[in-house]
Amino acid sequence: MKTKRFLNIGLASLFLVNVAYAQSYQFDFSEKKKVEKGVIQISSDSIYPCKGGYGYDFLPAPMKKSNEPFFFSVDVPDGNYLVTVTLGNARKAGSTTVRAESRRLFLENISTRKGEFLTYRFTVNKRNTIIADGEKVQIKEREKNKLNWDDKLTFEFNGDVPCLASLKIEPVNDVVTVFLAGNSTVVDQDNEPWASWGQMIPRFFDEHVCFANYAESGERADTFIKAGRLKKALTQMKEGDYMFIEFGHNDQKLKGPGKGAYYSFASNLKYFVDVVRAKGGIPVFVTPTQRRSFDNSGKIQETHEDYPDAMRWVAQREGVQVIELHDMTRVFYEAMGVEPSKKAFVHYPAGTYPNQTKALADNTHFNPYGAYEIAKCVIEGIKQLNLPWVKYLRDDYHPFNPASPDKVDTFKWNESPFTEIEKPDGN
Structure with missing residues (x-):
């Protein structure tokens, strides 16, 4: 009897090990002639999808002397x-930026000397549209090619001289997951020159925190729920996880009986709070980012009506913590000034990007610099709330004051190869 019990435990343990191994990968991108057992050696012929379901994707495999960006899925x-990445090259110095999925930033401008190798770790969330039993998230037509919604985990290696030596991927279940629910000011924007704070904030935290960005352009609180985005997120949520909730931009356009900030909007926010707490999660409200709308005296005009106040009202009633991004972005834009603040938004003359025949002048949606600065505003809000996982900020994060933003010309961003001149949904 004891022998049988021991045998069953042994088989079960072996099965679990095999399952874990099937979901873990270790790739070698160096020029070694031999690699350790269990390590997969990648060559220029490793084009996705290889037999094992991995390989270079979207662009050709990088040549030995190439400094072009590349993708690996x-x-x-x-x-x-x-994710554990080792950056560097035995034959040349490098400068590497690492993004994942829909341009989610994790590492930026990592410099390595010739022959120097540096190892970094971060945690990335991957998802598809399947909820359960044939039910799927009702994504929009323009989302169907987004890297956030497919069956693969995709990495972008960019920079002046991207140098990747090795890549290790392991499933992990014991980190804090911060789910993001919101609109185009939060979403992972796939293409240049658009960007949002939700895709920049992962860069500032170590591997103990994972951001799962479910936001989408044009969404309101009610459409986010109806499309199944919230339901999908809840299937992935565990006790102690967080959900940051930022709406208001598009909700204010909804008119009619029973609609309004203190009616349908407040009711939808209350629903978010209830279902997140029912899963053991912790909701946090993020008041909406300001639009770049200045008055004649150089002050930001309020364009969100009473929606930010409605968020605060629901938060007070339900005991929800609030990050005052609405106030911080006002300070940020005014500190930059009327004309200079355009450099935080998608304002580019015609011809800046392929097939761009007209100037881009968007006062709602951010470029990478603006999104990066606003991510820092959110972090300062996290610090003010003293959320327990703030201790996992990376050592190179410095306190940020929106009244004294970083200079635009000090921000270095190697653009992704893909561009889009059509503005995101919502304004």
Whole structure:
């Protein structure tokens, strides 16, 4: 009897090890002739999808002397993954930026000397549209090619001289996951020159925190719920996880009986609070980013009506903590000034990007610099709330004051290869 019990435990343990191994990968991108057992050696012929469901994707495999960006994809199930990257090259100095999925920033401008290798770790969330039993998130037509919604985990290696030596991917379940619910000011924007704070904030935290960005352009609180985005996020949420909720931009356009900030909007916010708490999660409200709308005296005009106040009202009633991004972005834009603040938004003359025949002048949506600065505003809000995982900020994060933003010309961003001149949904 004891022998049988021991045998069953042994088989079960072996099965679990095999399952874990099937979802873990270790790739070698160096020029080694031999690699350790269990390590997959990548060559220029490793084009996605290889037999094992991995390979260079979207662009050709990088040549030895190439300094061009490249993508690498791996088929994995939904979940959080601990990623360990070693950057560097035996033959040349490098400068590497690492993004994942829909341009989610994790590492930026990492310099390595010739022959120097540096190792970093971060955690990335991967998902697809499947909720359960044939039910799917009702994504929009323009989302169908987004890297956030497919069956693979995709990495972008960019920079002046991107140098990747090795990549390790392991499933992980014991990190804090911060789910993001919101609109185009939060979403992971796939293409240049658009960007949002939700895709910049992962860069500032170490591997103990994972951001799962479910936001989408044009969404309101009610459409986010109806499309199944909230339901999908809840299937991935565990006790102690967080959900940051930022709406208001598009909600204010909804008119009619029973609609309004203190009616349908407040009711939808209350629903978010209830279902997140029912899963053991912790909701946090983020008041909406300001629009770039100045009056004649150089002050930001209020364009969100009473929607920010409605968020605060629901938060007070329900005991929800609030990050005052509405106030911080007002300070940020006014500190930059009327004309200079355009450099935080998608304002570019005609011809800046391929097929761009007209100037881009968007006063709602951010470029990478603006999104990066606003992510820092959110972090300062996290610090003010003293959320327990603020201790996992990376060592190179410095306190940020929106009244004294970083100079635009000190911000270095190597653009992704893909562009889009059509503005995101919402304004």
